[in-house]
Amino acid sequence: MKVLIRATAAVIAMFVLAVIGLMAMVLADADAEAIEVSDGGGGLQGVPAEFRPWIFKAAEECMEPELTPALLAAQLYQESRFQTKAASHAGAQGPAQFMPGTWATWGRDADGDGEASPWDIGDAVIAQGRMMCSLIKQAKKSGYGGDARALALAGYNAGWGAVETYRGIPPYAETQNYVKIILSTMTRFQGPGLLDVTGSGSGADALRKAANRMGTPYSYGGGGPNGPSTGFCDGRNGYLNGKCAASSTVGFDCSSLVQYAYWPDVKLPRTAAAQYGATSDRPVSRQNLKVGDLLFWSHGGSGAIYHVAIYAGDGNVLHAPRTGKTVELVPLTSAMPEADYYGATRP
Template identity: 70%
Template structure:
């Protein structure tokens, strides 16, 4: 994809993120995390005709590194959200809102807007194709083991071609590509809207809920996740499967209790499983009428030894939870988050 050099001024004064090595170029993890520290969240500063497709493309990708802000910043860098044919054709032959070469679009394009035509000029078709390609590149970046942030590697693959990333075992040392990666990572904050869950107040519970809300959109992964980050999970005899296939072992995410553990860590170091978390906090029970943000809610098939789910109270009768395989971390009404008959009680860590 052709980089618009006109936006290069956006990085004037920024510390250079590219570290040239004999194996290519590495964008440091610290630099990347400084511009994108959470997963999920809202979207702002994007034309209406783009926003719904960006959110849809993000939702379709189960890689936690994918965010609406990443896609939006990439679209701006590619073509400045332009849609006209005159303004959306580069000297290299890239076309449309996401600047696809026709040959590349043939691989990733679909009739996503259902208008009877698959076209790289249609905003919906182009953005969804961008999302599919970026999602695939994020997977390739993770599997590669190359140094650097996986988003940086994926963006380099989008710009220069994944074969060049493989050749250099990292980001190719091309000025256009390194600039492309730097500008996108440094401008993501411009498009990141408020969190999908607004948390007010202070204290351990509110702080934990605020931290967990940054993981909205992260996939559920049975056995996955820990106190510091989402990880791949595993399948046992009954859990971790979707449509008969084990998906947990290839899904980076959280399950219900690891999300709670992550939220409170390290100030309050809760154990790993829902039942153990109840045992560690049951000496501070909370009635349903006295719930505060961050309180833990439990569901059971009968007794404390059969607790199977934990969620965090999010206020206004809602909970924040990692619900089940095939779903993402999100907000749901307390009354329907899990079967009402299974509700066991609440505690305050």
């Protein structure tokens, strides 16, 4: 796969400074070029609408938290500028710039049209995600040190064999630029609500997964371990302006978002009250909250719990609040009525 650059290889070889200038040129071009911009929700912006669902799906299918939608988007932009007909002089094809031999390993019919093609957005992005997920796993097991994302990107560009040969990012100008440019332009594609979650463990991983769903609509009764879905109305909940919104809205409610975030490492039950019951033997005081802890609100006692949220650090929570709203990050003190706060647990 070839990095799309304007400078020729001869100029790079003759002038080291040209490499630096090339990076500046690509970064400036990324800011100047007009592309279709989405609504910015869900932790992703500046991405053509037809790419968004596939980027999210590719990130969700990988259990490695380093593979975020913003990383995939930045890589796609560097590979092809989101152009479906992109082709390189070396023979790389499609928006993710797969060489035919590499495509034979990773390509699948992800969009269900009966053909696995590197030119199809869905097929290409899912294959990109699967390959990057595998490379990130290899990077984390390699013991080479450094950023697993950088090693994975180097493997995508130059081949994992080159990473193994040099026990790190190969000293190829093209590959080193590829890695630097993608990691430095990720922020361009991060939506305004994306959380920068540090740390490891089930709590941090669950928060990362849930944060990728910021901007997803609230749907009463909707959602589950596999992602968002339509919900239902029960005579009281799920209505908006007098009409049942849940039955036609693909999204999460408060407890399905929590269940989705922790699944499959921690298989929490479906409702907020049941989630409290399953974790109440591990209570956490408000002063000792950690990222990933569950917070509950009640109308009176454990039998009347009506809302759950995930602690996101710095006094904030991530939650799906109510019909008409979306998954959002808000201060704990204003997430729900303060008088209804019941307590926190650690899954």
